[in-house]
Amino acid sequence: MGEARILLRDAPVAASGADEVERKLSVAELLWNDGFVRKTVIILFLAAVWEAYGVTLDNPLLFPTLHDTIATLYDRVKDGTIPMRAWTSLKVLFMGYSAGIVLAAIFTILAISTRIGTDFLETVTAMFNPLPAIALLPLALIWFGLGNGSLVFVLIHSVLWPVALNTHSGFKSVSNTLRMVGRNYGLRGLPYVAKILIPAAFGSILAGLKIGWAFAWRTLIAAELVFGVSSGQGGLGWFIFENRNLLDIPAVFAGLLTVIIIGLFVENLIFRAIERNTVQKWGTQS
């Protein structure tokens, strides 16, 4: 019978190590790894294509060049038209968005506390979620008249269902262990929802808020195209519609560009920042 032996190996001499353990990336590689840089390159490319096509076509009534559009955008921003119109749109959007979120919160809290509430939420979301909010506008005009009331109504419709649906499915997927931890501390009712369920389901809630925002923004601009003037001050959709009637196509493009820029700003800066500081920091979403 033998005995096991331990053979110690000498540590490798540091200087003789031919393979590099770590290599610094070059500046070009570092830049290319940055998603923001790559996307900027794509945007510059698209801008170049736009400009080239606009110049070749040479018909500002059909397709103005990029620099015409930018110039118009600059003028209209400087004379305060576009900021004012955008502000009008955003004010209405904010009203509808927050009202939709409050209603979604009430619906989902009812849904998690009673079984009939769950059934109610599931049935109602299944019915109304596929219905485009803009399809309710004619009806809203009869009920609430020309004005912000109708806009807020269709906005609520476009925000409420996706937010409620996502929040509810987020609540349902909170792990049983976390629920038991919360109850162990004697939490129940609203404090339990606020301190355990909402943070635990925050990834889903945020996804719902993003979808709700996207729906709401599109719905609002579309609704404003149908009617946009209330108390003499229209929003961005109305601005686009108005300038089309005046055949000021560069201004139409400038309006569209503003819609895109505001959309990008909210999605890529505001929601991204919230994600970075919450779900990504917590490691619950990559």
Next chain:
Amino acid sequence: MALLDVSGVTLRYKTSSAVVTATERVSFTVDKSDRFVLLGPSGCGKSTLLKAVGGYMSPSEGRMTIGDREIHGPGADRMMIFQEFDQLLPWKSVLANVMFPLLTARKLSRKDAEAKARAYIEKVGLTRVVDAYPHTLSGGMKQRVAIARGMAMEPDILLMDEPFAALDALTRRTCQDELLQLWSETKFTVLFVTHSIAEAIRIGNRILLLSPHPGRVKAEVVDVDKVSNEDGGAGRLEKEIHDLLFAGEATAH
């Protein structure tokens, strides 16, 4: 006067097609500073029993009291420590996780809660990662945080549901030693569930053996802390318990 008194407890739960009896007329008492282990093969209802003591389900027969109070629903006088790593709140740092029950259940001021939390985090040796978020910690560290969180509340009893079962063998061993070290410092009372005989002998001073389907008390092992590893006493006890638990099985098959 026993701290925890479980007498004649029958636990039943409903599945979609049947009512399952998890434990039948189980009685035991836990005294202050006991390290009381519930041991048995899977299906003996030991975890269900622990959940009932935690207040998550109520017995269909029998009664459970802690101190002099009957157990109705979960409460912070019985802190649960789970097997799952996701028992830490992922949106809170280690410090905030330990402070959370002190603030919400114990209603301490922020300053007192933080001082207490830091003290217990130091006890489990995690001062280094006090500001880290749970997803950056290893499994063993997460369980240590959970233990610190439970102990910081200074509950009447700590309820541990196989807290080391999901750890690798080396880490499990360290965690067991640390738990004993912590016990010798503060002499807390713990009700510990495991399916490992070796772990039961290492951790407990009393072991309740449960037989499965449904869970019934088979025996109680006392003075477990008197056996030692050196003279092979622990090994012999392990074999005896094993034979006792699986005695019926050899004839049944």
